[in-house]
Amino acid sequence: MNAVVKPLGHFPGGLHLEAHKLDAPIRDADIPTRLIVPVSQHVGQPAKVMVEVGQRVVGGQMLAAAEGYVSTPVHAATSGSIVAIEERPVPHPSGLSAASVVIETDGLDEHTPDDPADGFAMDATTLRNRVRQAGVVGLGGAAFPSFIKLNPGSSVVDTLVLNGAECEPYISCDQALMSERPEAILQGAQLILHALGARQCLFGVEDNKPKAIAALRQAADTLGDERIRIVTVPTRYPQGGEKQLIQTLTGREVPSHGLPLDIGIVCHNPGTALAVRDAVTRGRPLTERVVTVTGPGVASPCNLRVRIGTPVSELLEQAGGLVDPDCRLIMGGPMMGFALANADVPVIKATNCILALRPQDLRPETPAMPCIRCGACADVCPAGLLPQQLYWHARAEEFDKAQDYKLFDCIECGCCAQVCPSHIPLVQYYRFAKTEIWADERARRKADVARQRHESRLARLEREEAEKKAAREAKKAALRARAEQQAQASEAKPADKPADDPVAAAIARAKAKAQAKQDGAPPPAEGTDP
Amino acid sequence: MNQPLSSPHLPVRPTVGGLMRRVLLAMIPGAAAMVICFGIGVLINLLVALAAALATEAALLRLRDRPLKPFLTDWTAVLTAALFALALPPLAPWWLTAIGAAIAIALGKQLYGGLGQNPFNPAMVGYVVVLISFPTEMTYWTQQPTGITATLQAQFGQLGAAGLDGLTGATPLDALRSGLAQERIVDEAVGGLAGRGGWAWINGGFLLGGLWLVFRRDISWRIPAAVLAGIGAMALLFWLIDGDRHASPWFHWTSGAAMLGAFFIATDPVSGATTPRGKLIFGAGIGVLVYLIRTWGGYPDGMAFAVLLMNLTVPLLDAHTQPRVYGR
Numbered sequence: 127m128n129a130v131v132k133p134l135g136h137f138p139g140g141l142h143l144e145a146h147k148l149d150a151p152i153r154d155a156d157i158p159t160r161l162i163v164p165v166s167q168h169v170g171q172p173a174k175v176m177v178e179v180g181q182r183v184v185g186g187q188m189l190a191a192a193e194g195y196v197s198t199p200v201h202a203a204t205s206g207s208i209v210a211i212e213e214r215p216v217p218h219p220s221g222l223s224a225a226s227v228v229i230e231t232d233g234l235d236e237h238t239p240d241d242p243a244d245g246f247a248m249d250a251t252t253l254r255n256r257v258r259q260a261g262v263v264g265l266g267g268a269a270f271p272s273f274i275k276l277n278p279g280s281s282v283v284d285t286l287v288l289n290g291a292e293c294e295p296y297i298s299c300d301q302a303l304m305s306e307r308p309e310a311i312l313q314g315a316q317l318i319l320h321a322l323g324a325r326q327c328l329f330g331v332e333d334n335k336p337k338a339i340a341a342l343r344q345a346a347d348t349l350g351d352e353r354i355r356i357v358t359v360p361t362r363y364p365q366g367g368e369k370q371l372i373q374t375l376t377g378r379e380v381p382s383h384g385l386p387l388d389i390g391i392v393c394h395n396p397g398t399a400l401a402v403r404d405a406v407t408r409g410r411p412l413t414e415r416v417v418t419v420t421g422p423g424v425a426s427p428c429n430l431r432v433r434i435g436t437p438v439s440e441l442l443e444q445a446g447g448l449v450d451p452d453c454r455l456i457m458g459g460p461m462m463g464f465a466l467a468n469a470d471v472p473v474i475k476a477t478n479c480i481l482a483l484r485p486q487d488l489r490p491e492t493p494a495m496p497c498i499r500c501g502a503c504a505d506v507c508p509a510g511l512l513p514q515q516l517y518w519h520a521r522a523e524e525f526d527k528a529q530d531y532k533l534f535d536c537i538e539c540g541c542c543a544q545v546c547p548s549h550i551p552l553v554q555y556y557r558f559a560k561t562e563i564w565a566d567e568r569a570r571r572k573a574d575v576a577r578q579r580h581e582s583r584l585a586r587l588e589r590e591e592a593e594k595k596a597a598r599e600a601k602k603a604a605l606r607a608r609a610e611q612q613a614q615a616s617e618a619k620p621a622d623k624p625a626d627d628p629v630a631a632a633i634a635r636a637k638a639k640a641q642a643k644q645d646g647a648p649p650p651a652e653g654t655d656p
Numbered sequence: 657m658n659q660p661l662s663s664p665h666l667p668v669r670p671t672v673g674g675l676m677r678r679v680l681l682a683m684i685p686g687a688a689a690m691v692i693c694f695g696i697g698v699l700i701n702l703l704v705a706l707a708a709a710l711a712t713e714a715a716l717l718r719l720r721d722r723p724l725k726p727f728l729t730d731w732t733a734v735l736t737a738a739l740f741a742l743a744l745p746p747l748a749p750w751w752l753t754a755i756g757a758a759i760a761i762a763l764g765k766q767l768y769g770g771l772g773q774n775p776f777n778p779a780m781v782g783y784v785v786v787l788i789s790f791p792t793e794m795t796y797w798t799q800q801p802t803g804i805t806a807t808l809q810a811q812f813g814q815l816g817a818a819g820l821d822g823l824t825g826a827t828p829l830d831a832l833r834s835g836l837a838q839e840r841i842v843d844e845a846v847g848g849l850a851g852r853g854g855w856a857w858i859n860g861g862f863l864l865g866g867l868w869l870v871f872r873r874d875i876s877w878r879i880p881a882a883v884l885a886g887i888g889a890m891a892l893l894f895w896l897i898d899g900d901r902h903a904s905p906w907f908h909w910t911s912g913a914a915m916l917g918a919f920f921i922a923t924d925p926v927s928g929a930t931t932p933r934g935k936l937i938f939g940a941g942i943g944v945l946v947y948l949i950r951t952w953g954g955y956p957d958g959m960a961f962a963v964l965l966m967n968l969t970v971p972l973l974d975a976h977t978q979p980r981v982y983g984r
Contacts, residue, residue, distance in 0.1 A: 379982055379983045460663070487666070487667070493726075505873075511979075514930060535983065547668075548772075549671070
């Protein structure tokens with residue numbers, strides 16, 4: 127039996143938010159008419175395009191290959207022909223475009239065949255490679271290549287944390303997946319444990335998801351794996367923050383600027399565990415994921431299994447369309463998601479939710495009041511920061527002081543902005559400060575590199591000049607030496623050579639030549655004095 | 657249609673005005689007890705202070721070229737006026753109230769840059785200015801409710817010094833102070849004093865409202881708890897040493913501005929400490945200073961001076977009591 131395990135700790139601050147969670151089964155989304163597949167859907171280097179315009183591809187076929195270590199391939203989600211490889215708008219807070227492969231689907235939905243294998247019989251390297259080749263990335267939203275998080279290197283991993291907290295309001299894709307595919311998720315967890323050599327798996331789920339918890343408990347009992355424990359954690363935003371969940375489950379804190387790996391913990395999302403399992407045991411690349419399409423702006427909210435690359439507009443249609451054309455579309459949750467510029471962008475591997483909020487559901491655009499230093503922000507900060515001090519220094523562009531107040535320990539969860547009675551958009555100030563500091567650092571690094579280059583160039587020129595000079599000196603010295611030698615030689619000649627008449631000498635040479643010719647002997651070498 | 661805007665996207669419920677309104681609501685029990693004990697002079701003080709504060713706020717906002725509406729409707733000037741008015745003696749002349757309220761807003765708040773910028777508690781700035789400038793008028797406390805006519809006559813200057821003498825009486829803190837000065841013991845000084853029970857009720861009223869704010873988390877428990885602990889610890893210590901020469905903690909908690917100060921004045925967020933440990937030190941400092949001033953200082957009550965003195969320490973307290981950050 128899977129014993130009921132209590133969390134060992136709790137995180138400070140946080141908020142109780144209205145969940146607005148959808149309790150709906152996962153439905154297969156229709157095949158879209160077009161897939162727009164950006165080649166960079168992960169943290170790290172973009173993948174390198176391996177296909178050409180006009181080429182026909184099938185589902186599961188690699189469109190772009192990993193390039194560099196922190197990179198993963200990208201695959202086609204269904205069959206069709208490639209109509210363009212070009213810059214397309216991608217879902218990103220910057221609103222920028224990025225290289226994408228555009229596929230016109232043919233509706234046949236042909237796929238590459240599965241390549242089954244026994245993951246537990248593999249060594250960790252082979253397993254990781256299969257995960258990498260399948261293009262699996264963290265599906266909780268960070269999209270970090272998963273194979274790297276299966277590779278502890280020289281560190282010892284004690285605990286695998288599966289993050290099923292899903293603390294953001296509205297998002298319910300993990301909840302649905304945990305309720306419907308608990309065995310598969312736990313099999314994925316077992317494979318990850320195998321790859322990491324970890325002792326246990328703590329699976330944290332917020333207590334507002336009783337269905338998911340029951341399903342996971344039952345699946346754990348069926349599996350009979352003592353290492354896996356389902357832990358019910360309190361519903362409190364941001365419980366699903368990696369650092370916060372680790373604190374709740376283990377009572378331990380990830381060191382500032384460190385990784386969970388530094389304290390022997392690796393954290394994965396349940397959807398990622400499922401993708402790992404599909405990649406390892408079936409050789410199936412990651413080409414689809416569950417996306418919650420929801421919010422008061424959507425006519426019929428739903429959880430959809432979506433082919434990666436499907437335009438958001440097509441998903442909205444399948445959710446009954448928008449009830450208000452002025453809805454703000456958000457990718458992710460209302461607390462940390464970002465607004466989409468339009469609905470033409472595709473679903474990517476990191477897309478867990480498309481949220482449509484009507485104008486009346488949004489923070490009104492009234493000007494902020496001055497900070498009254500009430501400290502409500504500090505009370506809810508899960509990182510233990512002093513948000514009002516950070517705001518003060520960020521606003522004054524005193525970035526050094528903002529860093530003294532540990533700006534970079536801010537996880538941008540938005541709790542502070544959500545309780546601020548003066549309605550100050552605090553997180554925007556922190557993002558601004560961080561961006562400015564990064565830009566400064568980049569500029570400084572660039573300047574450093576330029577300076578180093580300049581200095582090394584100067585050094586090289588100096589060295590070359592010195593070498594040239596030395597060579598010149600050497601040559602001069604050599605010439606001088608020769609000249610001296612010659613001078614000595616010409617001084618010495620009259621002494622040991624009485625025949626100083628050049629004409630007589632020439633005549634004598636000619637005679638000797640003629641003599642030698644007659645004798646059939648080779649002539650004496652020219653210039654050698656007889 | 658959609659502007660890519662930064663998260664979080666949800667509307668924010670708390671507002672500055674809402675917070676201030678709840679603080680004002682929480683003062684009703686204490687203020688009502690004051691009206692019952694002293695008569696409608698308390699209400700007139702409130703009205704005069706309110707009018708003067710709002711007029712000053714509007715005039716200065718206009719001078720500073722700031723929008724009137726958001727700052728006049730945030731209830732902060734109303735709260736400042738109310739705190740100042742409730743600290744005044746019930747028969748204070750109207751001009752004193754008006755001057756004090758105007759100074760609270762002008763010198764205490766707007767000249768520093770308005771809402772959120774003032775290093776000192778504005779209500780206490782106004783109070784201290786009138787306390788130092790008009791010491792006689794600031795003793796016009798009563799021991800029983802004054803009738804409407806007499807109150808109006810007193811406050812609007814139609815009553816001579818003799819008439820006023822008939823109405824006013826010492827507060828328990830005044831009585832304790834003068835009694836001890838005359839080498840009497842505490843029980844002789846304040847035992848059976850008319851109006852002593854009323855002060856307990858007034859402090860009880862402010863305690864009640866304050867606890868509601870703490871329960872709602874509109875104010876942190878730390879500052880009021882530390883203020884009361886500071887007063888209580890000092891009082892207990894000296895009371896145990898010599899109970900005849902020093903009043904009990906109970907007396908100190910239920911006299912003067914103890915509860916009003918602990919829950920409503922010291923908790924002003926703008927001029928107070930903001931870190932958890934900073935709040936405890938800030939509050940305890942106020943409590944200790946209140947006791948010191950009451951016992952050995954030149955004034956019967958010391959809340960205003962204690963708060964202003966501790967306001968001075970806030971930048972230092974905040975800088976040196978930063979909470980531990982996650983993972984550090």
